[in-house]
Amino acid sequence: MNQDYIKPDNWSIIEEGFDREQVKSSESLFSIGNGAMGQRANFEENYTGETFQGSYIAGIYYPDKTKVGWWKNGYPKYFAKVLNAPNWIGIDIEINGENFDLNTCTEVSNYRRELNMKEGWYHRSFHATLKNGTEVAVDVRRFLSLDLDEVGVINYEITPLNKDAKIIYKPYIDAGVTNEDANWDEKFWEPLDVKKSGNEAFVTAQTFKTHFKVTTFMQNTIFAKGEKQNLSPISVDTKSDKILFYYDVIVAKGEKSGIQKIGGYTVSLNHEDTILAAENVIKTALAKGYNQLLQDQIDAWAKIWEMSDITIDGDVKAQQGIRFNIFQLNQTYLGKDSRLNIGPKGFTGEKYGGSTYWDTEAYCIPFYMATKDQQVARNLLTYRYNQLDKAIENAKDNLGFTNGAALYPMVTMNGEECHNEWEITHEEIHRNGAIAFAIYNYYRFTGDYSYIPEKGLEVLIGIARFWHQRASFSKNKNQYMILGVTGPNEYENNINNNFYTNYIAKWCIDYAAEQIQKVSLEYPSDHKRIIEKVKLSDAELQEWNKVAGNMYFPRSEEMGIYLQQDGFLDKDLVRVKDLDRSQRPINQKWSWDRVLRSPYIKQADVLQCFYFFEDHFSKEELERNFDFYESFTVHESSLSPCVHSIQAALLDKMDMAYAFYLRTSRLDLDDYNKEVEEGCHITSMAGTWMSIVEGFGGMRVKNDALHFSPKIPKEWGGYSFKINFRNQIVKISVNHQETKLSLEGTQELxxxxxxxxxLVQPNN
Amino acid sequence: MNQDYIKPDNWSIIEEGFDREQVKSSESLFSIGNGAMGQRANFEENYTGETFQGSYIAGIYYPDKTKVGWWKNGYPKYFAKVLNAPNWIGIDIEINGENFDLNTCTEVSNYRRELNMKEGWYHRSFHATLKNGTEVAVDVRRFLSLDLDEVGVINYEITPLNKDAKIIYKPYIDAGVTNEDANWDEKFWEPLDVKKSGNEAFVTAQTFKTHFKVTTFMQNTIFAKGEKQNLSPISVDTKSDKILFYYDVIVAKGEKSGIQKIGGYTVSLNHEDTILAAENVIKTALAKGYNQLLQDQIDAWAKIWEMSDITIDGDVKAQQGIRFNIFQLNQTYLGKDSRLNIGPKGFTGEKYGGSTYWDTEAYCIPFYMATKDQQVARNLLTYRYNQLDKAIENAKDNLGFTNGAALYPMVTMNGEECHNEWEITHEEIHRNGAIAFAIYNYYRFTGDYSYIPEKGLEVLIGIARFWHQRASFSKNKNQYMILGVTGPNEYENNINNNFYTNYIAKWCIDYAAEQIQKVSLEYPSDHKRIIEKVKLSDAELQEWNKVAGNMYFPRSEEMGIYLQQDGFLDKDLVRVKDLDRSQRPINQKWSWDRVLRSPYIKQADVLQCFYFFEDHFSKEELERNFDFYESFTVHESSLSPCVHSIQAALLDKMDMAYAFYLRTSRLDLDDYNKEVEEGCHITSMAGTWMSIVEGFGGMRVKNDALHFSPKIPKEWGGYSFKINFRNQIVKISVNHQETKLSLEGTQELxxxxxxxxxLVQPNN
Incomplete structure (x- = not known):
C-alpha cells in the first residue's frame, strides 16, 4: 500500500514532489495510450536513475523462445511477448554544456505530474538546478492522439531562471531497445533503414521471426523567444538503429524555449509502405498544428466520457478511482480493430506477455458492451472466431484431442498458446467456458443474434466438442467427471471436479446444442453451411447430451453448498480472519505446496459460477456459498474483489461491498500489492466498473429488458452512470433518496x- | 530397444563394428569408474563426430543457478550439477601429417570394444585407413585403478600396416570443459595453475562458487621398437587451462609404437596440497608399473566378484545383464567415504544432477548391505545423518516448518535441495520415509543397533516431526490426512492421501517413538543427550501419537484394495493391455495433463508399500492389490520392474517375474527407452540385484535369521548368489532340482x- 501518494482529485492523477523511489511506479500510473499504441511515463530527457522503459504498439509481438526448468509434453515452443517498441519520445538535452538529468541535478523543486483524464494529456513541470548551477523551469505536455492514432505529440519547454543558457535539444528515435523480461537476452528488433529529411527522421525496423515492420518517426520544431524557429538540425548522429538530431538555441534568463516533437509509429499491419505512411501522417499532423491536435484530443475524450463516465458524489478517492479505471480501459482498447485485444497490463508494462486472457470475456466485454457501440464487443468476439483454427490445432497437436475440439489458449497474441506452466496452460481449461459465455452474454445484452449463425456457432461447437472429450466417465459414481484441472482459483492445481469448470462445461454443451437447434430453425442456410463444415452428426449430439446430462457436481448436502472441488472439506478449514496477518499475502509468504493444500482462495471460483449463472440459483443458495467461500478468499488476484463486491451488494452486505469496491478501484493508485511499477492491472479495471454498475446499480439484462436494483454505500452522496442499451443511452442517477432515470434516444423504454x-421517455 | 547390438557374453560387454550412430550410447555402456572417479568411454584421440564428453569426480559439484519458467516460493536458488571434470584421457595423434580422427578415416574395420567386467578394464581395437592412405592397427586399454583410486592408466598402441609412419603423440590435460546441461552456459571451472616437469604435467583448477580444488595430472611414457623410449616432449603448448605435450616417433611399417599415459585427479577434499599429492601418486604408480597396476586391478575385481557375483546358468543374456548391473554399482560406489553417495547416472553421464535420491535408501542399500562389509551401508546412513541440519533448514527456510522438523531433499549433493519443480521438490515428500526405513532395514539386516543411539535416532525424530506437522486434521472425516503430495508414482501430482505416503508417515512416527523408548531403556545416556539436544517432550510425543494413531488410509472395501490416493477409482480405468500400443511410452506421447488424469502408473506406489512392509499385509491382500495396480502400471521408471518382479515371484507368477527381471537387468544394454546415450541407470541396477536375491531367491531377514523361498525361472538351468549376513558369507545355489547352501564363516548358522x-555348517 502507498495510500496517500497520489493526490485526490476528481479528474486528474497528480504527483507532487520528486521521489526517485517512486519513478518506476509513477511511470506506470501516468502511462498514456490511444488504443493503437502507448507508453509508460518515461522522461523524455535522459534519466540515469532507476527506470523501466516501455513503449508498446498494439498487435506487435515477439515469440520469445520458451524458458522452463523441466520440459513437459504439450508446452508451446514460444511465448509471445508484448514488445518494447522503439523509443520515439526521447529528447536528450544539454544545458550550458551539461547533460540534463534529474538524477544528477543538485535540486529539484515544484515537481508535479498530472495525468488529465478528462482531456487525455500528461503533463510534467518542475524547477531543477544543474550541477553547473544553471536553474531551469521545465514544462512538458505529452499526448497520444485519439484521432490520428499513429501520432503522439510532445511539447517540451525550458526557461532558464538564473542565467542565460545555451540549450542543445537532441530529439532521437532509437530502435535499439530491449525487453526487461526477455527469456534469453535475444534481440527482438532488426534495424532495416534509417532515413532523414529536414526536421523529420524515420527508423524502420522489423521484429525477428514475426517480421512486423515498423517505421518509427519524428518531426521536430524548435521554439524560442515566443515563436517558432526555422531551424534545421546543426548535426545528426546516425547509427543502424538510431538517429539523433542536434538543435542549439541560446536562451536568455527568464525566456522560454522549447521543442515540439511529433512522433509515433506506422506499421506493416496497416500499411504496405510504412515510410510513406509516416511522411503522410506527419503532414496531416503538421497541418493541424499542436493547438488543434490538443483541442481534438480534448474533444475526443469528451465524447468518450459523455458515454462512459461514472460520477460519484462526496467521495473524491472513489471518484478518482473509477475514472482512472475507465480512462485506462479506453487508453488500452477502443474496439476499432478485431485483430487487437486487451492486454492485462495494456500499454503500461510488459509483464505477463500475450494480449489476451479469459479476462477479456469474463470481465471486459460487459464494460465495452455498455459504454460503446455494440460493434466493439462484436470485434472482441470476432477475435476469437478468427482464432478458432488455432484453438483446434492447439487441442489436437499439443493435447491430443480430435474431431475439431477447440481449446482456446490461456494467453495469446495470434491464437497460439504461449503460456508454459502445465498446471495453468494445460489444466486451466475453464477459459474455454468464458469464451462461450461471452457469446451468450453479447446476445443477451445487445439482442444481436446475427453473430451466432455468422460466426459464434462454430466457436460454440468447437468448445462443446472439447468438453465432451475432456470429461471422463466414472464407473464408480456413474457420472461424468472432469479430472485434473485448475479452476479460476489458481491456488489449487490438478484437482478433480472443480465445480465451476464442470458447471460451465455442462452449460457450454447445452448452450451449443440449443443454438444449433435455433440456427437450424431460424437460419437454415447458415445451419447447413456450418454443419457441413464441422461434420456434426445427430449421433455426436446425443453423445454430447450424455455427458452434459449426467455431469457430476461436488456438493455438501449438509452445508447446502457446492464444493469448489472434490475433497475441499477435507482441508484444515481455518478462515482468513483467523489467519495470522503476518502470513499474508500467502503467495509471497508461503511455499507453493503450502498455498495449494491450504483452504485459501485466490479469487472467486464457486462464486464466479454464481456470478455468471445468477438466475440458476436461489438467493439463499448464493448467500450460503458466499458466506462460506468469502471467508476463505484472500483476493490475491486483481480479478477477485469485483465479483465479491457485486454479490455482497446483492446480499445487502453493503459495508463489505464498499470495501471490495475501494480495493478494486484503487488497486493501482494505492499500490495495494506493491507492484504497480510493473504496470497497471488493466483488465481488472473492467471489474471495478462492474462493481458499480452491476453491484451498486444492480444492473441486469433479463428478457430483453434492463433491470436495476440500486443501492448506495453510506459513504457516498450519490452516483450516476450511463448504459448504451441497444442504441439508446439510459442514464441512472442514484442518491440516498431516489433513483432518477433518463434516456437519450428516440423511443420510450x-x-x-x-x-x-x-417507462422512461427520451430526452430528445 | 536396440536388442542385439551388444554381443552376449558371460563376462564382457562387447561391441563389434564401428557405427557413428552408436558412439554416444557406447560411450555410456563402456564407461569405467572406481568409486572415486569415472568417465564415459570417450575416445582418447580427437573425434569430430557426435560425442558426449564426460569425466566425473565423486563429490565434486557445481551449484548451477536455477532455471525455471515460473518461479514458485520455496524453490532453491541453485541446482547442484554433477560436474564434467577436466579431461585427462586425451591424446591427440598425428600420423604422417594428418590428424587421426575416426570420423574422417576412409575406412575403419575390425572395430571392437570390450568392457571386461571380470578384470575391470576397457579395451578398444581396430584398423583404420587415414585420408593420406596410411593404414594403422590401433589397440587401446584403459582402466581406473581400484587400489590407487586417484589414478587411471591408458596404454595406447599404434602399428602402421602399409607404410612407415611419423607419429606425433600429443597427450594433454584440459580443464576448459563444459557441462552439456549447464543452465546458463556459465563456466564451472576457474583455472589456477599449469605446471610441467619432464614428462609430467599438472593443471590445477577450482570450481567456481564451491571452490573444490582439483589437480588433474598426467605422466607419459613413449614406447617404440618394443621398448620404452627415454623421450621428453619435443614441444609443449600451454594455455591457462590446458597443457599439451608433443612426442614424435618414426615407426616402421609393421612395427608397434605406443604411449602409456598415467592420469587422474587429486582433490582438495582429500589433500591440502593437491599438486604434491599428484606428484606422489604418479611416483607410486610408476614404481608399480603398468603390468603390476593391471594385475592389482584384476585382483581387486576378483575380490569384489568373489563376494558379489551372481551366476546364472543357461541364459547368457540374463547372466551378462546381472553382471553388468553389479559391475556398474561397484564402479560407482564402494562405500569407503561417507561424504559420497550413489548418483543416478554414476560416472556415466551428467543427467539429473545431484548425487543422492531416495533411490539410495529404497533400492541401493540392500545390495550394499548384502555384498559388502556393513560399514558401507552404515556410511550411507551416516551421509544422511551428516546432512540432518540441512534437512531441518530446508523444511524451515523453504517450506515453513518449525521445531526441528526435517525434510530431506529430493536431490542433493551437500544436503541442500537442488531440485526445482514444485510437484516434486515440495510434494514428493515420501522420500523422507525411505530414509527412516533404511535405518530400520540396516538394523534388521545387520543386527547392529549401535547406529540408532549414536546417530539414527536424531534423524528419526526430525523425520517424525516433519510428518506430524505435515499432516492436517480433517474435521470432515475426523482423521489425519496428508494433502497435496506426489507419491512414488510421479504420474500423479498434488494428490490427497497417497496411500504409500500416509502409510510410511504413520510408520515413521511410530518407529521413531518406539526407538526413543528403546534407547531410553538401553542407552540412557544417549537418550539424555539426544532429548536435550532436540528438546523433545512427552507432550510432543503424545501429539505425534494422535496423528499416527488416527491416520486416514484411502481404501475400497468392496474391492479389498487400498487406493493409491483419494479419487483413484473415479478415473477412466482402462487397463494398460487395452491401451493402444502406439500411445506408449505415455510420457513421450501424451501431454502432461493427460498423463496425470489417466490411471497409468509410472512405478510401484501402493505396491512399494507392500514391498517395504510385506509382513503387515496378508498374501491375499498383496495379490488383490498387485493384480489391480499391475494392470495400470506402465513401468516408465527404471525403478519399477524390480518391485513388480519380486512380488510376482512371491505370488508364483514366474513368467511375469522373469519378464520384469529381463527388463530391469538389460534396460541399458538393450537400450529399452532409447536414452542410454545420456548415461546408464545406475541406481535401478540395485533393483535388478533385488529381483534375483529377494525375488527368485526369496531372501528375507526375519527375527535375526536369513530366510529363503527359492524359485527359478524355467529359462534358467540354475543360479547362485552370496549374502554377507552378519560377517558370515552364505552362498545359495538354486536349480530346478534343489537348493544348496554353503557358508564361509566360523560358526554354524x-x-x-x-x-x-x-543348519548350515561353515566350509572352513
Missing amino acids: TVFVNGTAV | TVFVNGTAV
Whole structure:
C-alpha cells in the first residue's frame, strides 16, 4: 500500500514532489495510450536513475523462445511477448554544456505530474538546478492522439531562471531497445533503414521471426523567444538503429524555449509502405498544428466520457478511482480493430506477455458492451472466431484431442498458446467456458443474434466438442467427471471436479446444442453451411447430451453448498480472519505446496459460477456459498474483489461491498500489492466498473429488458452512470433518496427498477 | 530397444563394428569408474563426430543457478550439477601429417570394444585407413585403478600396416570443459595453475562458487621398437587451462609404437596440497608399473566378484545383464567415504544432477548391505545423518516448518535441495520415509543397533516431526490426512492421501517413538543427550501419537484394495493391455495433463508399500492389490520392474517375474527407452540385484535369521548368489532340482528355507 501518494482529485492523477523511489511506479500510473499504441511515463530527457522503459504498439509481438526448468509434453515452443517498441519520445538535452538529468541535478523543486483524464494529456513541470548551477523551469505536455492514432505529440519547454543558457535539444528515435523480461537476452528488433529529411527522421525496423515492420518517426520544431524557429538540425548522429538530431538555441534568463516533437509509429499491419505512411501522417499532423491536435484530443475524450463516465458524489478517492479505471480501459482498447485485444497490463508494462486472457470475456466485454457501440464487443468476439483454427490445432497437436475440439489458449497474441506452466496452460481449461459465455452474454445484452449463425456457432461447437472429450466417465459414481484441472482459483492445481469448470462445461454443451437447434430453425442456410463444415452428426449430439446430462457436481448436502472441488472439506478449514496477518499475502509468504493444500482462495471460483449463472440459483443458495467461500478468499488476484463486491451488494452486505469496491478501484493508485511499477492491472479495471454498475446499480439484462436494483454505500452522496442499451443511452442517477432515470434516444423504454416496470421517455 | 547390438557374453560387454550412430550410447555402456572417479568411454584421440564428453569426480559439484519458467516460493536458488571434470584421457595423434580422427578415416574395420567386467578394464581395437592412405592397427586399454583410486592408466598402441609412419603423440590435460546441461552456459571451472616437469604435467583448477580444488595430472611414457623410449616432449603448448605435450616417433611399417599415459585427479577434499599429492601418486604408480597396476586391478575385481557375483546358468543374456548391473554399482560406489553417495547416472553421464535420491535408501542399500562389509551401508546412513541440519533448514527456510522438523531433499549433493519443480521438490515428500526405513532395514539386516543411539535416532525424530506437522486434521472425516503430495508414482501430482505416503508417515512416527523408548531403556545416556539436544517432550510425543494413531488410509472395501490416493477409482480405468500400443511410452506421447488424469502408473506406489512392509499385509491382500495396480502400471521408471518382479515371484507368477527381471537387468544394454546415450541407470541396477536375491531367491531377514523361498525361472538351468549376513558369507545355489547352501564363516548358522530351519555348517 502507498495510500496517500497520489493526490485526490476528481479528474486528474497528480504527483507532487520528486521521489526517485517512486519513478518506476509513477511511470506506470501516468502511462498514456490511444488504443493503437502507448507508453509508460518515461522522461523524455535522459534519466540515469532507476527506470523501466516501455513503449508498446498494439498487435506487435515477439515469440520469445520458451524458458522452463523441466520440459513437459504439450508446452508451446514460444511465448509471445508484448514488445518494447522503439523509443520515439526521447529528447536528450544539454544545458550550458551539461547533460540534463534529474538524477544528477543538485535540486529539484515544484515537481508535479498530472495525468488529465478528462482531456487525455500528461503533463510534467518542475524547477531543477544543474550541477553547473544553471536553474531551469521545465514544462512538458505529452499526448497520444485519439484521432490520428499513429501520432503522439510532445511539447517540451525550458526557461532558464538564473542565467542565460545555451540549450542543445537532441530529439532521437532509437530502435535499439530491449525487453526487461526477455527469456534469453535475444534481440527482438532488426534495424532495416534509417532515413532523414529536414526536421523529420524515420527508423524502420522489423521484429525477428514475426517480421512486423515498423517505421518509427519524428518531426521536430524548435521554439524560442515566443515563436517558432526555422531551424534545421546543426548535426545528426546516425547509427543502424538510431538517429539523433542536434538543435542549439541560446536562451536568455527568464525566456522560454522549447521543442515540439511529433512522433509515433506506422506499421506493416496497416500499411504496405510504412515510410510513406509516416511522411503522410506527419503532414496531416503538421497541418493541424499542436493547438488543434490538443483541442481534438480534448474533444475526443469528451465524447468518450459523455458515454462512459461514472460520477460519484462526496467521495473524491472513489471518484478518482473509477475514472482512472475507465480512462485506462479506453487508453488500452477502443474496439476499432478485431485483430487487437486487451492486454492485462495494456500499454503500461510488459509483464505477463500475450494480449489476451479469459479476462477479456469474463470481465471486459460487459464494460465495452455498455459504454460503446455494440460493434466493439462484436470485434472482441470476432477475435476469437478468427482464432478458432488455432484453438483446434492447439487441442489436437499439443493435447491430443480430435474431431475439431477447440481449446482456446490461456494467453495469446495470434491464437497460439504461449503460456508454459502445465498446471495453468494445460489444466486451466475453464477459459474455454468464458469464451462461450461471452457469446451468450453479447446476445443477451445487445439482442444481436446475427453473430451466432455468422460466426459464434462454430466457436460454440468447437468448445462443446472439447468438453465432451475432456470429461471422463466414472464407473464408480456413474457420472461424468472432469479430472485434473485448475479452476479460476489458481491456488489449487490438478484437482478433480472443480465445480465451476464442470458447471460451465455442462452449460457450454447445452448452450451449443440449443443454438444449433435455433440456427437450424431460424437460419437454415447458415445451419447447413456450418454443419457441413464441422461434420456434426445427430449421433455426436446425443453423445454430447450424455455427458452434459449426467455431469457430476461436488456438493455438501449438509452445508447446502457446492464444493469448489472434490475433497475441499477435507482441508484444515481455518478462515482468513483467523489467519495470522503476518502470513499474508500467502503467495509471497508461503511455499507453493503450502498455498495449494491450504483452504485459501485466490479469487472467486464457486462464486464466479454464481456470478455468471445468477438466475440458476436461489438467493439463499448464493448467500450460503458466499458466506462460506468469502471467508476463505484472500483476493490475491486483481480479478477477485469485483465479483465479491457485486454479490455482497446483492446480499445487502453493503459495508463489505464498499470495501471490495475501494480495493478494486484503487488497486493501482494505492499500490495495494506493491507492484504497480510493473504496470497497471488493466483488465481488472473492467471489474471495478462492474462493481458499480452491476453491484451498486444492480444492473441486469433479463428478457430483453434492463433491470436495476440500486443501492448506495453510506459513504457516498450519490452516483450516476450511463448504459448504451441497444442504441439508446439510459442514464441512472442514484442518491440516498431516489433513483432518477433518463434516456437519450428516440423511443420510450421500459426499464425495471427493483422489479417494477418504469417507462422512461427520451430526452430528445 | 536396440536388442542385439551388444554381443552376449558371460563376462564382457562387447561391441563389434564401428557405427557413428552408436558412439554416444557406447560411450555410456563402456564407461569405467572406481568409486572415486569415472568417465564415459570417450575416445582418447580427437573425434569430430557426435560425442558426449564426460569425466566425473565423486563429490565434486557445481551449484548451477536455477532455471525455471515460473518461479514458485520455496524453490532453491541453485541446482547442484554433477560436474564434467577436466579431461585427462586425451591424446591427440598425428600420423604422417594428418590428424587421426575416426570420423574422417576412409575406412575403419575390425572395430571392437570390450568392457571386461571380470578384470575391470576397457579395451578398444581396430584398423583404420587415414585420408593420406596410411593404414594403422590401433589397440587401446584403459582402466581406473581400484587400489590407487586417484589414478587411471591408458596404454595406447599404434602399428602402421602399409607404410612407415611419423607419429606425433600429443597427450594433454584440459580443464576448459563444459557441462552439456549447464543452465546458463556459465563456466564451472576457474583455472589456477599449469605446471610441467619432464614428462609430467599438472593443471590445477577450482570450481567456481564451491571452490573444490582439483589437480588433474598426467605422466607419459613413449614406447617404440618394443621398448620404452627415454623421450621428453619435443614441444609443449600451454594455455591457462590446458597443457599439451608433443612426442614424435618414426615407426616402421609393421612395427608397434605406443604411449602409456598415467592420469587422474587429486582433490582438495582429500589433500591440502593437491599438486604434491599428484606428484606422489604418479611416483607410486610408476614404481608399480603398468603390468603390476593391471594385475592389482584384476585382483581387486576378483575380490569384489568373489563376494558379489551372481551366476546364472543357461541364459547368457540374463547372466551378462546381472553382471553388468553389479559391475556398474561397484564402479560407482564402494562405500569407503561417507561424504559420497550413489548418483543416478554414476560416472556415466551428467543427467539429473545431484548425487543422492531416495533411490539410495529404497533400492541401493540392500545390495550394499548384502555384498559388502556393513560399514558401507552404515556410511550411507551416516551421509544422511551428516546432512540432518540441512534437512531441518530446508523444511524451515523453504517450506515453513518449525521445531526441528526435517525434510530431506529430493536431490542433493551437500544436503541442500537442488531440485526445482514444485510437484516434486515440495510434494514428493515420501522420500523422507525411505530414509527412516533404511535405518530400520540396516538394523534388521545387520543386527547392529549401535547406529540408532549414536546417530539414527536424531534423524528419526526430525523425520517424525516433519510428518506430524505435515499432516492436517480433517474435521470432515475426523482423521489425519496428508494433502497435496506426489507419491512414488510421479504420474500423479498434488494428490490427497497417497496411500504409500500416509502409510510410511504413520510408520515413521511410530518407529521413531518406539526407538526413543528403546534407547531410553538401553542407552540412557544417549537418550539424555539426544532429548536435550532436540528438546523433545512427552507432550510432543503424545501429539505425534494422535496423528499416527488416527491416520486416514484411502481404501475400497468392496474391492479389498487400498487406493493409491483419494479419487483413484473415479478415473477412466482402462487397463494398460487395452491401451493402444502406439500411445506408449505415455510420457513421450501424451501431454502432461493427460498423463496425470489417466490411471497409468509410472512405478510401484501402493505396491512399494507392500514391498517395504510385506509382513503387515496378508498374501491375499498383496495379490488383490498387485493384480489391480499391475494392470495400470506402465513401468516408465527404471525403478519399477524390480518391485513388480519380486512380488510376482512371491505370488508364483514366474513368467511375469522373469519378464520384469529381463527388463530391469538389460534396460541399458538393450537400450529399452532409447536414452542410454545420456548415461546408464545406475541406481535401478540395485533393483535388478533385488529381483534375483529377494525375488527368485526369496531372501528375507526375519527375527535375526536369513530366510529363503527359492524359485527359478524355467529359462534358467540354475543360479547362485552370496549374502554377507552378519560377517558370515552364505552362498545359495538354486536349480530346478534343489537348493544348496554353503557358508564361509566360523560358526554354524540356522537359515530358513521355505520356512524350514536348516543348519548350515561353515566350509572352513
